[in-house]
Amino acid sequence: MQTFLTFIVVGFSIALPVGAITVEMTKQGLKNGFFHGLTVGAGGMTIDLLLILALYAGFAQFLSLPFVQIPLWLIGAIFLMILAYDSIKHADQDIHLAGEKVNKSFAKTYRNGLLVAVSPGNLVFWVSVFGAVLADAYTKTDSSEFMLASGGILAGILLHDIGLLTLVSLTRKVMNRTMIKWTSIIAGILLLGFGCYFFYEFYMGIKVYF
Template identity: 75%
Template sequence: MELYLKFLLVGLSIALPVGVITVEMTKQGLKNGFFHGWAVGIGGMTIDVLLIVALYFGLAKVLSLPYVQIPLWIIGAVFLFMLAYDSIKNADQDITLAGQKVNKSLFKTYRNGLIVAVSPGNLVFWISVFGAVLADSYSTSESGSFIIAGIGILTGILLHDISLLAIVSITRKAMNRRMIKWTSIIAGFLLFGFGCYFLYEFYASIQLYI
C-alpha cells in the first residue's frame, strides 16, 4: 500500500505541468462537456498503459535508439500542427453550451487523445522520467512491484484529469459561445507552439549526428 500511495503522488505531480494532452482535454471539456474532455484523457491513458506494458518487456531499449527517436519528433510535430489547424479553423464549430445536447462523437475526442499521446514528447517522457522512476521497483525481488508502481502513477494521472475537468465543467457554465471559441483558438496556438518545439528537438537531434 505504501508503494502504491508513493507512486500515486508521483503520478499526480508529473501530470500537473501543462502539456499537449492537458490543452486538448481542456479545450474539449469546454466545448462539449466533462465526458468529452475525459475521453481525451482516456485516450492518452490508453497509450500510457500500452507503454507501461511495453517498457516492462524492454521497449525502452528500442525507443532510446537515436534513429528511432529522431523521426518521432517530426512525426509528432506534423500531428500537432494538424490538431492546431483544426482547433483554430473549427473554433466556432462543435460548441455545446452547458445544458445543451452534445452531438459530437466521444470516439472522435478519444481519438484526439490517442493522437496527442503518440508523440515523441510523451514517449521520451515515459522512457526517461517514468522509466527511471520505475527502475527501482522493476529491479526488486518482488515481480509485482513494477505493476503496483505503474497502477499508482496511472491513478495519480486519473485523479489529475478528473479534478481538472471538474473545474473546467464549472467554468464552462459561466462561458458563452464567443469565450469558448477564443479558448479553442488559444488552444490551437498552444498546440502549434508544442509542434514548433518538436521541430526544434528534431533539428537539435540531427545536429548531434552530423
C-alpha cells in the first residue's frame, strides 16, 4: 500500500507540467464540459498504459532506439498540427455553455487524446525516467511491486486530471461564447507550438543520426 500511495504522488507530479494533453483537455473541458475533457485524459492514459505494458514486456530498449523515436517525432508533429488547425478553424463551433446539451461525440474526443499522447516526448519520458523507476520496482521483489507502482502512477495522473477539470468546469460557468472561442484559438496556437517543437526534434534527429 505504501508503494501505491508513493507512486500516486509521483503520477500527480508527472502530470503537473503543462503539455499538449493538458492544453487539449482544458480546451475540451471549456467547450464541451467536464466529461469531454476527462475523455481526452482517458485517451492519453490509454497510451501511458500501453507503454507501461511495453516496459513490462521488456521493450524499453527497442523503444529507445533512434530509428524508432525519430519517425515518432514526425508523426507526433503531424498529429498536433492537425489538432491545432482544427482548434483554430473551428474555434467558434461546438461551444456549449454550462447547462446546455452537448452533442459532441465522445469517440472523437477520445481520439484526440490518443493523437496528442502518441508523441516521442511522452515515449522518451516513460522509457528513460519512469522506465528506470518501474524497472527498479520490478526487480526488487516481483511483478506485483511493478503493478502497484504502475497503478499508483496512473491513479495520480487521473487525480490530476479530475482536479484540473473541476477547476475548468467552475471557470466555464462564468465564461461566454467569445471567451471560450478565444481560449480555443490560444489552445490551437499552443498545440501548433508543440508541433513545431516536434518538427525541430525530428530535424535534429535526422541531422545527428543520418
